[in-house]
Amino acid sequence: MVQFPASLRVALVxxxxxxxxxxxxxDPQSSWKVALEFRHQSWYQQDxxxxxxxxxxxxxxxxxxxxxxxxxxxxxxxxxxxxHGPGGDYLGSYEDGFLYEYTSSIRNWMTEGKxxxxxxxNTIGNAIENLNTLRPYVADD
Numbered sequence: 436m437v438q439f440p441a442s443l444r445v446a447l448v449x450x451x452x453x454x455x456x457x458x459x460x461x462d463p464q465s466s467w468k469v470a471l472e473f474r475h476q477s478w479y480q481q482d483x484x485x486x487x488x489x490x491x492x493x494x495x496x497x498x499x500x501x502x503x504x505x506x507x508x509x510x511x512x513x514x515x516x517x518x519h520g521p522g523g524d525y526l527g528s529y530e531d532g533f534l535y536e537y538t539s540s541i542r543n544w545m546t547e548g549k550x551x552x553x554x555x556x557n558t559i560g561n562a563i564e565n566l567n568t569l570r571p572y573v574a575d576d
Contacts, residue, residue: 445477520557528561538572
């Protein structure tokens with residue numbers, strides 16, 4: 436996972452392209468499961484999604500921004516999800532109902548054969564408790 440600071444805007448797309456080229460040169464077979472976490476809203480556009488798909492890289496799905504980082508119709512074999520707290524501020528706890536509802540997305544991805552990496556970053560809140568709540572919901576029956 437590559438995390439961009441919120442100060443980096445899409446105007447630096449050439450820098451992104453250089454980074455993607457560098458990663459690709461280090462992993463020409465694309466065996467690494469690379470996903471980028473953008474922290475500024477300007478990155479969430481179709482041209483960027485297509486660029487990442489061309490390099491066989493994904494976008495981290497997160498709740499820090501309004502868009503949340505969804506990359507639709509991705510053929511990637513993995514999904515990275517980060518929960519930053521209900522308000523996106525590393526605080527608090529997610530309601531059990533919210534976590535249960537999110538389970539359907541996680542299970543759908545798993546049914547499609549994708550590996551799902553889920554991170555709780557509400558470390559000032561209840562990250563461990565939220566993880567322990569989510570785990571049995573997505574466990575195989």
